[in-house]
Amino acid sequence: MTEQTPGTGQAPRDDLPEPVVRKHRFSLSLIWLVPVLAALVGLSLVVHAWLQAGPDISITFQTAEGLEAGKTTVKYKNVVIGKVTGLELSDDRERVRVKVALNKSADGFATKGTRYWVVRPRIGLGGVSGVDTLLSGAFIGADVGDSKEEQYEFTGLEMPPAVLNGAPGKSFQLHTDDLGSLDIGSPVYYRRIQVGRVVSYTLDKDGKGVSLRIFVDGPNDRFVTRDTRFWNASGVDVSLGANGLKLNTQSLATVIAGGVAFAEPKGPHDDSPAAEDADFTLFGDEATAMSPPDGPPRYIRMRFNQTLRGLAVDAPVEFLGMNIGRVVSINLDYDAKHERFPVTVGAVIYPQRLGQAYDKLAAQAGTKDGRVDLGRMFAPLVAHGLRAQARTGNLLTGQLYIALDFVPKAAKAPFDMESTPIDLPTAPGSFDKLQEQLADIVTKVQKIPFDSIGHNLDRTLAELDRTLEQVNGQVLPQLRGTLESAQHTLGSAGNALSADSPLQQNLGSTLGELRRMARSLRALTDYLGVHPEALIRGRPDDPPPPERAHPPTRQGSKP
Amino acid sequence: MSAAPRAHELGIIGCHVCGLVCREPAGDDAACPRCGAALHRRKQGSLGRTWALLIAAFILYIPANVLPIMRTMSLGDADDNTIISGVVELWVKGSPSLAVIVFTASIVVPMTKFLVLGTLLVTTQRDSDWALRQRAKLYRAVEVIGYWSMLDVFVVALLTALVRFGFFSQVEPLPGVVFFGLTVILTMFASMSFDPRLMWDGPDHD
Structure with a gap:
């Protein structure tokens, strides 16, 4: 077919039929498939977008830090479920309202109980979270609730929730006096394995305690039994025992950041798992947690007539060596009658810690006002000499503790069974006795007349001094003269005895004479021996003398 | 005449x-x-074809502008850009010249083509003899600039191929660019299927 009628044909062929076609825009209908197709595609896009669009919700946060309209996503388990479409201040300018367009698949998130929070990088003692958001920017985390009720206005959390909905595990309530260093997210340990964390904490309504909510992840939540004991595992537990120094911590993180630990008590106990949201007491340390239950606390009062230096609040109160309580107050009193300053010590005791003994005593004493009659329980014990004593627990520091002990031969003390709190009679402690004895000794020592002793000694010494002076002045010069004369004598004696002295020579010659005399005497006796008659007759004329009897001596001796 | x-x-x-x-x-x-x-x-069914292709191109031009054409990811930070937001971003981030180029290539040129072709079609259909020579020039201009409107598609294709540094930097094409490419192709076909001689057919036969 032709586009147009041949315009100005000069030779009309009237015999041919004139076709009626003029402008045939619709003749080539196939080409119109293209715009139809394009329209279909566009339409499908629109429909798709419309189907994809989920509910629009608005969340309020304290700050829009890190949030960006058109860019920040909303994620649940790291799956994108929506996008921030707008940011605006709330009417009172207190908060930021974040408009979020949720995906169609996420319309379940526009329900009551869904929680939203901003995931930003957080660095805490327990670790680092949200590092990926350092680079990618913050996103809004979501956690769906159980409710089906629709809701389109939400208040965002400022902190990520510690536990996501539907996470396996159980939460429990812990009650304690103070929070310590615990915080949301603090770990919960079981046998030093982290099994949960602290989810929240609130001050009790009366302000007298703190309730913590912890969450223990499944399947470890089954280890929390009815008898499980929880304790604050913060800090370092140093104990010095017979085995030496022991340092006990849960983990390094808990030393700084705190944590909660739990365990079953030793011995027989109820093994059945605790119910969801069961209440437990959070003890200060493991030893307290593991000790038998304390029972209700009771108050006692003691008056000491002595100084209690070293006794502090929280000092232990021991009954026959068992710790049954602690000192809660120390007050100075004035006794006008005796003009003394007694110290009133208040203590809280847990009689149940005495175990079987308590059971028996309590049975004996009966109850008063729905509680065990403590006065009636203590009366016979006091009668038998039970007294409170302040004793030295540590010789180095002088710390005192209160000991309830039976004092032999204790003086009778009045005891009022009816008073509340009961007043326990006291006795001076052993250390005080020791002090008394020491004082005794000191007095005795003081009684020694050191003054007169010193005086006498002084006089004696003066005498001695004088004597010595005398000796020096008179005796010594004489002694020197004596010594000099003695020396002189000895000198002359020496002279006399020297080899060339006349005495010596005389002595020598005398001795020579004496020898010669002896020889002649011997000759005489010899001659007499041979010639005894000579005594009478006299000596004959001399025969020629025998040659042999001539000794070659220089001194010829003549008898 | x-x-x-x-x-x-x-x-x-x-x-x-x-x-x-x-x-x-x-x-x-x-x-x-x-x-x-x-x-x-004459080209067969020229006006009809041109109309059809032009309308199809215009329809596709809507998603091409609404849908993001490119996703740039740098250091885990993903950023989706439509044509307009890309232009705005370029302008804001201090490259006004680039912004102008991209704006011209992806907004001005296609829009001009739609307008020009539409005008040509309408006037031709009405056998108008208004400004024939100018219309002829317009048609030739449309033919020439037609190729340049593919700039955006080339940019996306090039970046996608070149910027592949994994975590640090990455560029991904998004559906918008397909629609944009289709728009450009369809407008080119449209201007091709238009027979300019038809302009002269009408008014000349007085």
Whole structure:
């Protein structure tokens, strides 16, 4: 077919039929498939977008830090479920309202109980979270609730929730006096394995305690039994025992950041798992947690007539060596009658810690006002000499503790069974006795007349001094003269005895004479021996003398 | 007028492909005796085709602008950009010249084509003799600039291929670019299927 009628044909062929076609825009209908197709595609896009669009919700946060309209996503388990479409201040300018367009698949998130929070990088003692958001920017985390009720206005959390909905595990309530260093997210340990964390904490309504909510992840939540004991595992537990120094911590993180630990008590106990949201007491340390239950606390009062230096609040109160309580107050009193300053010590005791003994005593004493009659329980014990004593627990520091002990031969003390709190009679402690004895000794020592002793000694010494002076002045010069004369004598004696002295020579010659005399005497006796008659007759004329009897001596001796 | 006789009036027809002039055939199914191409006086169904393609191009131009065309990821930070947001971003981030280029290539050129082709079609259909020479110039201009509007598609294709540094930096094409490419192709077909000689057919026969 032709586009147009041949315009100005000069030779009309009237015999041919004139076709009626003029402008045939619709003749080539196939080409119109293209715009139809394009329209279909566009339409499908629109429909798709419309189907994809989920509910629009608005969340309020304290700050829009890190949030960006058109860019920040909303994620649940790291799956994108929506996008921030707008940011605006709330009417009172207190908060930021974040408009979020949720995906169609996420319309379940526009329900009551869904929680939203901003995931930003957080660095805490327990670790680092949200590092990926350092680079990618913050996103809004979501956690769906159980409710089906629709809701389109939400208040965002400022902190990520510690536990996501539907996470396996159980939460429990812990009650304690103070929070310590615990915080949301603090770990919960079981046998030093982290099994949960602290989810929240609130001050009790009366302000007298703190309730913590912890969450223990499944399947470890089954280890929390009815008898499980929880304790604050913060800090370092140093104990010095017979085995030496022991340092006990849960983990390094808990030393700084705190944590909660739990365990079953030793011995027989109820093994059945605790119910969801069961209440437990959070003890200060493991030893307290593991000790038998304390029972209700009771108050006692003691008056000491002595100084209690070293006794502090929280000092232990021991009954026959068992710790049954602690000192809660120390007050100075004035006794006008005796003009003394007694110290009133208040203590809280847990009689149940005495175990079987308590059971028996309590049975004996009966109850008063729905509680065990403590006065009636203590009366016979006091009668038998039970007294409170302040004793030295540590010789180095002088710390005192209160000991309830039976004092032999204790003086009778009045005891009022009816008073509340009961007043326990006291006795001076052993250390005080020791002090008394020491004082005794000191007095005795003081009684020694050191003054007169010193005086006498002084006089004696003066005498001695004088004597010595005398000796020096008179005796010594004489002694020197004596010594000099003695020396002189000895000198002359020496002279006399020297080899060339006349005495010596005389002595020598005398001795020579004496020898010669002896020889002649011997000759005489010899001659007499041979010639005894000579005594009478006299000596004959001399025969020629025998040659042999001539000794070659220089001194010829003549008898 | 100083009307030169038209081929049709002389009973001859030229081949569009090889330019051989031969006698005008009586029927429709004539073919060029030299190259074998179909012989017709004017492009077949030119106005209809052009209209159809132009409308299709315009329809596709909507998602091309609404949908993001490119996702740039750097250090885990993903950023989706539509054509307009890309232009704005370029402008804001201190490259106004680049922004102008991209804006011209992806917004001005296609829009001009739509307008020009639309005007040409309407005036041609109404056999208007208004500003014929200018219209002819416009048509030639559209033909020339047609290719340049593919700039965006090339940019996305190049970046996608080049910027592949994994976590640090990455560029991904998004559906918008497909629609944009289709728009450009369709407008080019549209301007191709338009037969400018039709402009001269109408007013000349007085």
